[in-house]
Amino acid sequence: MEQICLRLYAREGQQHQRHLLSDWLLDSARQLGVAGGTVLRASAGFGRHGLQEDSFFELGGELPVIIELVLSQAQAEAMLALCAEQGLHLFYTRMSVTSGITV
Structure with a gap:
């Protein structure tokens, strides 16, 4: 099935409306009818907030x-609009x- 993979990047402690942004x-994706989602935590990264990496x-x-x-x-457009x-x-x-389920 042809679909869209939408990746949104944030900081792990970032909040929105008193909840973790992730x-x-x-929750917002679920309300739009998206079948599932995943949150992945990076061990390091850099961008507009500078270099961040996991350490002791x-x-x-x-x-x-x-x-x-x-x-x-349509769901991707709705998510970005939200x-x-x-x-x-x-x-x-x-x-x-392209997504599917292995048999």
């Missing part, structure tokens, strides 16, 4: 997380993917 995004001394929620959703084009409506300034990538 949890809020997963924890960074207190500053490591990058990726919220990955495989969804329809993020814009909520004033979230998140970097994202959107890729066409």
